[in-house]
Amino acid sequence: MPLFQQKNIANNIKVGVWHITENQEGLINKAAGLNINLSEIPQTKSDNRIKQWIATRLLLNHFFNDVEIIYDKLGKPSLSNNWNISISHSGDYVAIIINSTKYCGIDIEKVTTKVERIKHKFLNNDDLKNITSHEHLTLYWGAKEALYKYYGKKEVLFIENLFIKGFSEQENSFSGVINMPDFKTEIKMEWEKIDDYLLVYTL
Numbered sequence: 001m002p003l004f005q006q007k008n009i010a011n012n013i014k015v016g017v018w019h020i021t022e023n024q025e026g027l028i029n030k031a032a033g034l035n036i037n038l039s040e041i042p043q044t045k046s047d048n049r050i051k052q053w054i055a056t057r058l059l060l061n062h063f064f065n066d067v068e069i070i071y072d073k074l075g076k077p078s079l080s081n082n083w084n085i086s087i088s089h090s091g092d093y094v095a096i097i098i099n100s101t102k103y104c105g106i107d108i109e110k111v112t113t114k115v116e117r118i119k120h121k122f123l124n125n126d127d128l129k130n131i132t133s134h135e136h137l138t139l140y141w142g143a144k145e146a147l148y149k150y151y152g153k154k155e156v157l158f159i160e161n162l163f164i165k166g167f168s169e170q171e172n173s174f175s176g177v178i179n180m181p182d183f184k185t186e187i188k189m190e191w192e193k194i195d196d197y198l199l200v201y202t203l
Contacts, residue, residue, distance in 0.1 A: 012100040018059045020092045027054040052089040076152035086149045105150035106201040107142035122158035142200040147176045
């Protein structure tokens with residue numbers, strides 16, 4: 001099952017998720033058939049990394065033809081048609097969000113116990129009051145990753161500069177706050193569960 005989900009959230013916001021079930025050769029053949037530029041495939045021995053890279057371009061092709069992903073000096077991606085893009089991958093899933101009017105951020109994470117080991121690095125006391133499961137813990141991590149990508153610069157302390165407001169397990173929307181010396185904003189965010197993964201993105 002390649003394209004898992006495609007959502008037009010608004011005229012200016014689109015989200016896509018790709019479930020990688022193909023092998024590397026199958027993905028390359030699909031990309032070649034769509035004239036997707038494969039000249040910059042990562043030089044790595046990681047089969048999974050290569051598949052994620054190709055799947056990202058295939059996913060983008062569902063929204064735009066002949067559009068390239070461009071990276072700035074800090075590694076923040078954008079598109080050659082001047083849309084903003086954020087990219088995430090975890091295991092066999094790749095997710096992107098594109099926005100024509102403002103920055104965006106997305107993250108997909110598999111729910112595991114591993115994030116428990118680093119919770120002290122990204123959760124403040126207010127966050128901890130809302131955490132009652134590994135699913136919540138993973139969601140907060142993903143939400144702060146998405147906010148970090150939205151901001152797009154380095155030297156962000158997740159525990160001091162990124163905040164979650166209004167989270168409830170009964171609602172799929174909440175607010176994210178970025179509080180940096182040069183940039184402050186509150187952003188509406190949404191989340192959903194996909195199999196054993198959590199997807200979270202800015203609006």
